[in-house]
Amino acid sequence: MKNKVLLLFASCLFAFQSCIVPKKVVYLKDMEPDKVYNTTLVPPLRIQKNDRLSIQVSSKTPELAVPFNQDGGVYSVNEQGGVTAAPSVSTLTNKGYLVDEEGNIEFPVLGTLNVEGMTLDGLRDQLRDQLGQQRLISDAVVKIELMNLKITMMGAISTVGVLNVPDSRITLIEAITRSGGLSNNAKTSKVAVIREEAGGRKMYLNDIEKMDIFNSPTYYLQQNDIVYVEPRTGEMTPREQQTLTYFGIITGLTTMVLTFLNLMK
Structure with a gap:
């Protein structure tokens, strides 16, 4: 009976640890090798106030x-x-x-x-x-x-900040790459681009895992665009991330020890 309890406890720890493993981000996973996909024309930049x-x-x-x-x-x-x-x-x-x-x-x-x-x-x-x-x-x-094309990068992305684009041309994928890629906490289906249009702002949603992103009106970014990647859960503070790391290590060691003791009996 005691052995069963120890085994059950070890299994629970392992299951909990598995739940906190970050989700891996896969880009454009529905594209097929050696298949040609049509591309859209690059829309011309239009001059805005403060350019x-x-x-x-x-x-x-x-x-x-x-x-x-x-x-x-x-x-x-x-x-x-x-x-x-x-x-x-x-x-x-x-x-x-x-x-x-x-x-x-x-x-x-x-x-x-x-x-x-x-x-x-x-x-x-x-x-x-x-x-x-x-x-x-x-x-x-x-x-x-x-001269001053800038893109603001926010949300569940590795490096939050403002990108300067000296050549006046950048795609959404390039902007994400230059910012270090999406974090493991990112909702890949909710990569938003907020754009100034007709005196206001409009939000477009993109799915970074689907090839349809190439046909998005915001695939080619424009000046003053804001890219916001929605997180799957609330962002953790550095202290919380450190605590979670330590907990994972302790959980793994505890699981190994309990499994070893169970096998020795």
């Missing part, structure tokens, strides 16, 4: 472009007669055109321009056309980049 834009104008006549470039810039002419503009480091890191709360920027000579909601390519074409129509630069080459 900071790098706008560089070049021309075959470099002096014509100088008034339209912050800090001037360095120009070079290649053998074919083409002109390229290399903005100074301070221009790329500290300057740029800040989109104000009215959605406007102040551009040299052309004045106030409403750019909110435009794509980067759309603004590029507009500036090039206006410079030509006003006979300021007939052969203007305009390059525009978004």
Whole structure:
């Protein structure tokens, strides 16, 4: 009878320990090897309030472009007669055109321009056309980049924080990877992306285990997106995690000792 009690006690400890083993996260588990899946086109970024834009104008006549470039810039002419503009480091890191709360920027000579909601390519074409129509630069080459694309990562993820995206393009999977991946406590079916739309915010839910994520409107992230991964249970404090680790060790040792004693009798 005593042996049965010891065995039952050991079994209960082992069962309880099994319950606290973290769930493993499996990404895209429904994809099949060697099968081609169609991809969606990358949606163009649209300019929002508080965006900071790098706008560089070049021309075959470099002096014509100088008034339209912050800090001037360095120009070079290649053998074919083409002109390229290399903005100074301070221009790329500290300057740029800040989109104000009215959605406007102040551009040299052309004045106030409403750019909110435009794509980067759309603004590029507009500036090039206006410079030509006003006979300021007939052969203007305009390059525009978004300087401050940031993604906020929150919830059951290894590294919570803000991601800076210098190349202005990042996918949801890339953002999760750069943040260290999902934690073992993550609800893989509830990876939310909160996005600014039409003057408000809208939440999209994604399942990181399913290939349908490639067709999600939030697979390609945009500036100011918030990625929130819902936890399966309440997040533990470091002290609680340490206690749980110690309990697991003690439980394992106790199970081994009781099993050994039971076998010796």
